[in-house]
Amino acid sequence: MLIATVLILVPCIVVLMVLGPELSTEQSLTQRLAECHMRLQYLESMYRARQEDVSLLSQYLGQLQTNNGSNVTNVSPPPQPVSNLLDALSPEARQLLRNASHASRSGGSGLTRGYVPAQNIRLPNAYHFLPHLLDDAGSLRPAYFQSKGRSDVSIVLGVPTVRREKQSYLLATLHNLIENMNDEEQNETLIIVYIGETELDAVQLIAKQIETSFEAHVESGLIDIIAPAPSYYPNFDRLRITLNDSLERVKWRSKQNLDFAYLMAYAHSKGTFYVQLEDDILTKRQFITTMKKFALIKSALTKPDQPDWFVLDFCQLGFIGKMFKSAELPYLITYFQMFYNDKPVDWLLTYFIESKVCRTDKDQKHCNLEKARYWQHFRKSLFQHIGTSSSLKGKVQKLKDKQFGSKVPSYYAHTHNPPALVKSNIAPYKNYLLKRAYRGETYFWGLLPQPGDLVQFIFEQPTLLRRYLFRSGNSEHPSDRFYNTTVELLPADSLSENSSVWSTYNTTTDGYLVVGSFDALGVAEGLLDPKIGPIKELRLHVHSDSENWALLSEIELQQMDSNASTLDANAAKPRYIAAS
Numbered sequence: 001m002l003i004a005t006v007l008i009l010v011p012c013i014v015v016l017m018v019l020g021p022e023l024s025t026e027q028s029l030t031q032r033l034a035e036c037h038m039r040l041q042y043l044e045s046m047y048r049a050r051q052e053d054v055s056l057l058s059q060y061l062g063q064l065q066t067n068n069g070s071n072v073t074n075v076s077p078p079p080q081p082v083s084n085l086l087d088a089l090s091p092e093a094r095q096l097l098r099n100a101s102h103a104s105r106s107g108g109s110g111l112t113r114g115y116v117p118a119q120n121i122r123l124p125n126a127y128h129f130l131p132h133l134l135d136d137a138g139s140l141r142p143a144y145f146q147s148k149g150r151s152d153v154s155i156v157l158g159v160p161t162v163r164r165e166k167q168s169y170l171l172a173t174l175h176n177l178i179e180n181m182n183d184e185e186q187n188e189t190l191i192i193v194y195i196g197e198t199e200l201d202a203v204q205l206i207a208k209q210i211e212t213s214f215e216a217h218v219e220s221g222l223i224d225i226i227a228p229a230p231s232y233y234p235n236f237d238r239l240r241i242t243l244n245d246s247l248e249r250v251k252w253r254s255k256q257n258l259d260f261a262y263l264m265a266y267a268h269s270k271g272t273f274y275v276q277l278e279d280d281i282l283t284k285r286q287f288i289t290t291m292k293k294f295a296l297i298k299s300a301l302t303k304p305d306q307p308d309w310f311v312l313d314f315c316q317l318g319f320i321g322k323m324f325k326s327a328e329l330p331y332l333i334t335y336f337q338m339f340y341n342d343k344p345v346d347w348l349l350t351y352f353i354e355s356k357v358c359r360t361d362k363d364q365k366h367c368n369l370e371k372a373r374y375w376q377h378f379r380k381s382l383f384q385h386i387g388t389s390s391s392l393k394g395k396v397q398k399l400k401d402k403q404f405g406s407k408v409p410s411y412y413a414h415t416h417n418p419p420a421l422v423k424s425n426i427a428p429y430k431n432y433l434l435k436r437a438y439r440g441e442t443y444f445w446g447l448l449p450q451p452g453d454l455v456q457f458i459f460e461q462p463t464l465l466r467r468y469l470f471r472s473g474n475s476e477h478p479s480d481r482f483y484n485t486t487v488e489l490l491p492a493d494s495l496s497e498n499s500s501v502w503s504t505y506n507t508t509t510d511g512y513l514v515v516g517s518f519d520a521l522g523v524a525e526g527l528l529d530p531k532i533g534p535i536k537e538l539r540l541h542v543h544s545d546s547e548n549w550a551l552l553s554e555i556e557l558q559q560m561d562s563n564a565s566t567l568d569a570n571a572a573k574p575r576y577i578a579a580s
């Protein structure tokens, strides 16, 4: 491992020296340096893990040797093979071992007083916090394990999942994650799906679904699937009730802590950065590159004497999209193990950072300032929740709490919109298609609009419109509105130069009249000047990048010559869609 460290560092330095002058900016140079630095940290932590092994082994061997002369007979393996075992090791390992066992036997440089020889003191480890792990020798061996052994990647994504009673979004989530990575990103990523179920049948069912849906990606090593042994979990019925929560909730959040700890422990050795995700999220194009760049820039900008970041946050929700350096995961893993029965996992993260940087002799403001240095936010969310049904039965995700259960319609139907070809370059989600929304069969729900995206209504015949109404967002997804989006239309006949229309409306470079825009509540509506005459096309034009998806829960285009509003009896009787 030492050699590996050197092997990595040397090429990095060579690359820097060779490419240095040719790289366009100093910034890219510092970024490369940061990348090398991050990898070095990761390799060092791997090296430390090996050292730990050696230290444990040497303590064990030392104990065997001490027992050699005594009458302890139930020690296995017997003393004889010990020296053979040593012979089998590489000279480097033997030296390490000799050094370590020397240190452990001499008890450092301390003087031994009294009659009992000095023993190493024992530091607590995971078994101390999770004593039930000792009940089964196999408690830390995964019950299910599917891996092609990919490691040493840039970014490891951890996706914990469980069997869901209602709707599972796991496959949609994986599909969305992979779809938003290019080939290069796929090569430097590992997705770990952790199935937090104890019944092997349930585990196998979920694993099978993943393996058949993503055969190529499991085969290429992009996806690992693991599930813990049932004995990894304590008896959840014997947990302490904490925070005055119901037992059900205490169980749920305690299990989540243990799930995260396991997942992180497995991920620790797999790559430079680790990002915690969930099984019901959606992301943006090339999120891997975005995250990696941000991490390297942040690391490069940190001056050597300043504390480096601990969390990079790519999503405002709970624990989703939090990035850590793999080398630092052991801190969190241990912290989660210590307090798993006490607090929910996202609180623990906050307390952890506060323990690191806040002081009792300063106020909250100071604390927040310090925290902001360790916990840095990316300007925009890269991830969004899709699920409304959490894995805790009856628990509904906070953001969607408000309207859950109340009978607020998820869309308003208008069945007399004029015949038109409708299309959009905003990709629809599932069956929430624009054309169905236009017919009043559902709402339109599309992925993250980008600047320049259009939602077009091209009329079969030039149509005189009296009024338009677009309502974006709905009760379940109130934030999925159109932001910074205008309503534009293309008149069928070229307007006379004298027309008063020119002074009423602005025009776009491609000849559309800008007749309105979405307001802060996500609604765009207006009456149209009859002087515009028949219209060929009406469109929504997005001008800014959005952190949210876009949902149209109401589309109404009223013709000048029809009695549409009175015919549209449906408008007053909105339909309901089950919330799950």
Ligand SMILES: *[C@@H]1O[C@H](CO)[C@@H](O)[C@H](O)[C@H]1NC(C)=O
Binding pocket: 065, 066, 068, 069, 079
């Ligand atoms: C252990 O036992 C073997 C054989 O019984 C003996 O040759 C060896 O010196 C012993 N080692 C120690 C450290 O007592």
Ligand SMILES: *[C@@H]1O[C@H](CO)[C@@H](O)[C@H](O)[C@H]1NC(C)=O
Binding pocket: 069, 070, 071
């Ligand atoms: C080993 O056990 C025997 C009897 O079982 C005893 O006589 C002897 O003293 C013991 N030796 C040591 C080193 O404890």
Ligand SMILES: *[C@@H]1O[C@H](CO)[C@@H](O)[C@H](O)[C@H]1NC(C)=O
Binding pocket: 092, 095, 096, 099
């Ligand atoms: C063992 O200790 C010696 C002297 O303390 C040191 O020079 C050597 O590098 C160590 N070997 C290993 C493998 O750590």
Ligand SMILES: *[C@@H]1O[C@H](CO)[C@@H](O)[C@H](O)[C@H]1NC(C)=O
Binding pocket: 183, 184, 187
């Ligand atoms: C991804 O990795 C494979 C196998 O190592 C390699 O053949 C391929 O060229 C890589 N693709 C990219 C885009 O880096």
Ligand SMILES: *[C@@H]1O[C@H](CO)[C@@H](O)[C@H](O)[C@H]1NC(C)=O
Binding pocket: 244
């Ligand atoms: C605990 O919860 C119960 C019911 O939710 C409430 O009546 C009680 O006051 C709470 N106790 C404390 C100490 O908050």
Ligand SMILES: *[C@@H]1O[C@H](CO)[C@@H](O)[C@H](O)[C@H]1NC(C)=O
Binding pocket: 496, 497, 498
């Ligand atoms: C526009 O106005 C000018 C003078 O006011 C008039 O001569 C011309 O006929 C008008 N054109 C149209 C198309 O109405």
Ligand SMILES: *[C@@H]1O[C@H](CO)[C@@H](O)[C@H](O)[C@H]1NC(C)=O
Binding pocket: 504, 505, 506, 514
């Ligand atoms: C036309 O554009 C100007 C500047 O972009 C803006 O201030 C004005 O409100 C716009 N008018 C309409 C009717 O949209």
Ligand SMILES: *[C@@H]1O[C@H](CO)[C@@H](O)[C@H](O)[C@H]1NC(C)=O
Binding pocket: 451, 484, 543, 544
């Ligand atoms: C809307 O988008 C335009 C073009 O990108 C930008 O200049 C403007 O600042 C945006 N307005 C808002 C309110 O975001």
Ligand SMILES: *[C@@H]1O[C@H](CO)[C@@H](O)[C@H](O)[C@H]1NC(C)=O
Binding pocket: 561, 562, 563
């Ligand atoms: C609109 O409704 C009125 C009364 O119901 C009817 O007289 C009229 O013909 C209708 N117009 C059209 C265009 O259907």
